Amino acid sequence: MSTQDAAHIDTAQPNTARVDIVRRNNIRSYWRAAITLLIAALLYEAVARSGYFPPVLLPTLPKIGLALWGSLADGSMPRHVVYTLYRVMFGFGLAIVVGIPLGILMARFRHVENFFLPLVSAMMPIPSFALVPLFMLWFGIGNTTTVLIVFYAATFPIVFNTWSGVRSVNPLWLRAAGAMGADENSLFWKVIIPGASPFIITGMRQAFLRAWIAVVGAEMIAASDWGLGWVIFDAKEFLNADLMLASLAVIGFIGFVFERLVFGSLERATVLRWGMMRAAKG
């Protein structure tokens, strides 16, 4: 074997030193994030305690913490979370089921593209929140409306990215697969889908963020009794700023968990592992 092969052994099978460096960088980045959050919290606390604002409108962090603890302990907050997650997952799931096939069809067939592209371009910029009153007229208050709002918000980024992804699949892969006897079905599942996966995952990521923003908005006016958006809107009636801020913290936390943990691990397990996407350096 040539010397070049030997030089590549360590990249092919990462040695423990390399893994350690990666782990250390991860820990360091968590620390940096923690420091940022801590400074922001201290600034907030300083403003809240300054006396410039009524404490009932700008509660201190311990008060917010207590409100959060109380709502967790009596089971109301978990229930709000479950309702909201149900709506967002349902709508997001629908968006995936509709958006990925539609994006692929648009990229593969001229007629489908000609028909849907103007529609997608025209509907994508409409804020899903602007549709809430209309959907309330059509579907009433409750899950149907909120799920459909989420679906509307999440579908377009998935369609758009899938469409771009399929068009950017390396033609050499299609040629190679064709030469190896791949039929349309195998070509689709074993070449086009994985080949377009960096775009599809990016689309899902953007879609989830939009869905998460949309569900909270929709719940504010189109949900009753349960949901993180509803609880914030409802707390306004009772001047419960602490509960509002506690709910916001929960919303931020869940969004963060999905963004970093769910989509982050999905990326690490697929496109980063395959070298189709690279992690930022330094």
Added chain:
Amino acid sequence: MLPIEVRDVSLEYDTPAGRVQGVKGASFGMQASEFLCIVGPSGCGKSTLLNIIAGFLTPTSGEIRIGGKAVNGHGMDRGVVFQDFAQLFPWRTALGNVTFGLEMKGVPKAEREEIARKQLALVKLEKFMDAYPHHLSGGMQQRVAIARALAYDPAVLLMDEPFAALDAMTRDDMQRLLADVWHKTRKTVIYVTHNVAEAVYLADRVIVMTPHPGQVKAEIPIDLPRPRDPLSVEFLDTQKRLLSHLGGTAIPAAA
């Protein structure tokens, strides 16, 4: 009946500047287990001709016969190796890439992995079976591509300048390895290159093409004993002879 026959193949295509003749009246036949190199300057249509044989392009006229049968489009009777390293599927390991053709054929998992392991051993990559392509060097990726094209046992292996993007040292290694693989498998190979020394090292016979339109200008048998020594007098003489056929059209390198 010859295993492979190219009969009077021509290809014209439209460009903004008008109709261009890419390949004109190319004809040749091949014996089983023959190693044929197609040599010519850049843009002479040699890659186009290979793509026609592979079935990626349809000739304007003429036909390709494999095993006596006219072929249309691509098929599993031909294995293809491209120049670009990106031909491998990045989402599959080296082993996964090599099993792809067998998977399409419906070979059971255990059996296709067994075959793929043997093919990877043939190109000396058995230690890198589980590596993803982006962890492999260019030369290693091209070796995986060769193993992948051989794995489903096509009648003919088509190679389009597979080592042209490699550094000179790796390229020498690869040529030795390919000569060795060919010696072991006795595959029929059509190999496109613009590198004269490479053609003399690998080929049983060299087809020289002229540019614009791409035409077969000469057929030169290379009967040097194998393994060939690129520094021997006979080797250099053959190289000179081949260069003289190219000479009419080639631009001197030092110009």
